[in-house]
Amino acid sequence: MPPTEQRPPVSRRRLGIFGVVAGIALVLVVITGIRAREDSSTKLKEWTDNQAVPTVAVALPDAKVVNPTIDLPGRLEAYYRAPIFARVSGYLKSWSADIGARVKAGQVIAEIEAPDLDQQLLQARADLASQEASAKLSEATLTRRKTLIASNFVSMQEIDERSADLSNKKAAVNSGQANVERLEALAGYKKITVPFDGVVTARDTDVGALINAGGGSGPAMFVVSDISKLRVYVNVPQNYVPSIKIGAKAVITMPEYPSRTFAATVEASSQSVDISSGTTRMQLALDNSKGELMPGGYANVRLTLQSDTVPLHIPASALIFNQNGLRVATVGADDKILFKPVTIARDLGREIEIASGLAADDRIIVAPPDGIADGDKVRVAGAGAKSKPEKVSEKQDVKG
Template structure:
């Protein structure tokens, strides 16, 4: 073998080994390191999670869901009346003041109107005047009747005219008596009496004040309230009115009495919605014998909502409320299917829904609009 050939072979081998080391170094510097591999794996996992998310299914079941709704209420007097003067007069005497407990028919104030006494005397005089005229015409008629018993002495026409005059005068007497009663009724109006048992909560007059019939902007003489029984008034929103009955009982608190709870039974339902509030008015009777509660106090009221049979109950997290719709995500063959629903009452983390669902269906427990309609899912 020639020495030149041997030297050439060694030279070629050295060059090949040098190239191999250089290529390995280049490949080592260009290939991904461990951190890059982890980031790539995480990215792949995130893409996979978005494209095929893993969800927790929950079965659709039917049942009952009872709850309460907290609404503001107001305590009103069971009865309240503003007392005005019926006739123009002056305050002569006051028997009560603010805070006075009064009974039905009790005299609260007396008024004075001298012209009414004059009118009463005039009406009495007119009665006497009409009675005198009537007695005269009756006497004339009676004489004509007696005279007519002798044939030819009195004509039938004169007799009928006398009878008509007597009847007309009698009618005038009755009219005068009615006028007297009318003036007498005005005298009764000079006494202001309580129409029911209650408390005087306002007095707007003093002795000698000129008073008259109430009108717009006119303050009443007295304001009388029945505080032994109060009306608790609330307005329940339209979506919660279905099934409310007067057999239900509410609980309420008032700020002045802290956490002390009161109960009251629903007595009256409006049966219609207020056009402005879109709510139904409910009234409860509250007996207030110890007078702890005051009229026009505000109350925080818990109204029981009716439970419905055969209602689909789902976790609140399973219902998605977006700007466009309310829906749940139904699981069909490992694919997501959006189903439009309507929500009912909510309680204890659950909610009533109605829609194209039936018992046995599976829905996503933690639903969101990121799980697109028709996308594959894992569970």
């Protein structure tokens, strides 16, 4: 048999090199796996953090005037109105003007029968005649006495007494004459006359009615109103008063004329605030030369507001009201939340007019999500992320 071939023995050195290489490979595999898991964890954490940052839509406050008017209820009143009371007591003898009658200044519309006054006037005239006769007799006596001074039949003392008596009699005549004139003037008030051109808007008397002199014992006999021009009274909330100037124009609408409007002008302001309502009363003048409008009627008054500054408007959805008050969430240059307290000037429905608290370049969150707080990081979506966001009036209102 041939001799058996024997393989040369593997050197221990080669075995050692092989083991080192295998160990290095194993370590590399382990390190690669660990790094892959760490990278995966880091990416997952970054993705989770990114998902936790809320995405918001922002807009700049709109500085365009949306509606420079305000609608308020008003009340029409006659420009001149005179309740007519009697100056003398008696019974109504007659009247000639009923409600709705157009009357002229000085026109007699009623007459009062006053027998007591007539008798007082007769007595006063009789007293005056008696006083005049006494004064005439006293004057004649004094004249005769003066002719006897030269013959020493009368003394200067008697002359002085007669002169004083004549002065008293003349004073009594003047007093009686004044009393007669006073009663004659009162007798003239038995005829009720109209103070100015107008319309009889009320009559609260009739023939035979007992008339009491003065204005504190009952309603007026007649009320005469000049309705060719009307006053419109409106109560303006205090915060709008500075925006309504004297001379400003207003538009009046009436329920009886739903398709028509009437022009009015602001004439006066009470310059005070009613503490019970927080409003200031303003007076407007309204031409009514055609007599179409009636005093006492209700009117809707649309006033033009004038402001030295252009107000800012934001969507109603941007407001946040909680225990911290009324605020708006804005996004700063570092994309972090900053709450700003605001005050409202007017609620226009879908839009709010801001009185204070915001600047024109503030980026407001149109619909702030729940749970956000000051300093929170947000992601700005849309055009506002990298450039100037649109104004509220240039885009649709965003909800939710």
